[in-house]
Amino acid sequence: MATIRARKRADGTIGYTVQIRINRDKELVYQESQTFARKQAAQAWAKRRETELAEPGAIERATRTGHTVREMITRYMLERAKVEPMGKTKKATLLAIAASYLGDIVDSAVSSQVLVDYALWRMGPEGGAVQPQTAGNDLAHLGSVLSIARPAWGYEVSPHAMTDARTVLKKLGYKMKSRERDRRPAMEELDKYIEHFFEMQKRRPSSINMPKVLAFALFSTRRQEEITRICWADLDEERQAVKVRDMKNPGQKIGNDVWCHLPDEAWAILQSMPREREEIFPYNSDSISAAWTRASKFLEIDDLRFHDLRHEGISRLFEMDWDIPRVSSVSGHRDWNSLRRYTHLRGRGDQYKGWKWFCKVRDAPVVLGEGGLLSCGP
Known part of the structure; x- marks a missing residue:
């Protein structure tokens, strides 16, 4: 019993x-x-x-x-x-x-x-x-x-x-799957972030150069962890492309290396980094996340994640009338259904054309600190 x-x-x-x-x-x-x-x-x-x-x-x-x-x-x-x-x-x-x-x-x-x-x-x-x-x-x-x-x-x-x-x-009626996220940063929000991060650079020049990391994430559509893994040896100068190591994929991650095209803006920011380390952005991914979280709280910007910069970058390319194969060559997506989740259009044209921050971010000096560096594989 x-x-x-x-x-x-x-x-x-x-x-x-x-x-x-x-x-x-x-x-x-x-x-x-x-x-x-x-x-x-x-x-x-x-x-x-x-x-x-x-x-x-x-x-x-x-x-x-x-x-x-x-x-x-x-x-x-x-x-x-x-x-x-x-x-x-x-x-x-x-x-x-x-x-x-x-x-x-x-x-x-x-x-x-x-x-x-x-x-x-x-x-x-x-x-x-x-x-x-x-x-x-x-x-x-x-x-x-x-x-x-x-x-x-x-x-x-x-x-x-x-x-x-x-x-x-x-x-029973429970929707257990996460809803598709459509949050994109407003220009005013990006202005606040970059102003804040430049101010931090003045105080601590050897801290993470978040203006460059932010802009590169936006224009390259690369994920946070991918950015910190990119090495100078992973570049193809002739094709203006980068090998993204272990790209996130539901069926495969380890060994899933994908070549991705870098738009001109992302390429220019990447080339502005000093060639003093194997890694182009020799920063710790967790530290980037922490810096973003602190800035969001200080600036009182709600519900905006670093990953939303990828949404912004992909949506921007479609607004510029890039077709699906061309956009996927940048984002690394294998199918339209996955790419669609990152696409939330606001209009037509490139709202970043003549963006007041681009040249300042590209030309900003970089002082690399010590510690927390990653190493590239063979």
Whole structure:
């Protein structure tokens, strides 16, 4: 028989613990327990689990030592670290999942019901009251772990649990996918950023030359991490192109080196950097991110990310009547559907023609500091 008890967790939230105990000839032969965020989920699991355990051989199978979600996540992170560094967002998300009640659930108990319950818990006040898109990201990152847990390590994970959970959540009306972002910087906002960063350069000449980094990101459409990896050896002077190493791609990242054309403005800014290091922009990506965040807060500019400069650069090229193949030769996109997500037009023509900041940014001196430098591969 299964019993359900409500217990207060250390963080003040209520968990519902299901305990199943099976006796044979007055001897305890099997017991297990699971904790859920919702009582309804606990009741559903208890009913399903009792039915499963009543089948021939079920007790024997159930007595095997299971592996928790936390163990699976830990192993996944260790294996991934051997190949490439994990993104900060994905790493933080997986660690948070491992630290939650879901981390204690064993592989064989990870069902679509358990995953749906976790998503609903995350969207509820006890789980942080996150948006459906954030809960969807949690499931996406966890899905990366579950997808290899059975074929790679032999863990008893249902191959359909995640797919079924997403189907259920979709049927319930939750939009788990992130909405397409259409934020582009206004000229007035860019003016504020560049003025602010030039002022910082006066105070600390050897700090990150954010005016050049900002302008290069805008005109080249390159991502923040890509900018800091570009080396002088990666340039093709004749084609005015740069090899973007390990370009982000859903199916491949490591070894996905792509040649991308650099528009004239991006090429001019790149050539204005001193050839004192292997890297053209020898800065730490996290430091660029921190500088952007501090400036946004100081300037009181809301909801503008450094990555939005890529949106701006791609949209600008289309506004200049560049066709899809020509734009993709700059952005590195492989298909129109991906490129479309970055395209949000405001009109026709080049609003940066005669931009008052371009020459000042291009001609600004650069003093390279020490530390935090990256190195290029072969």
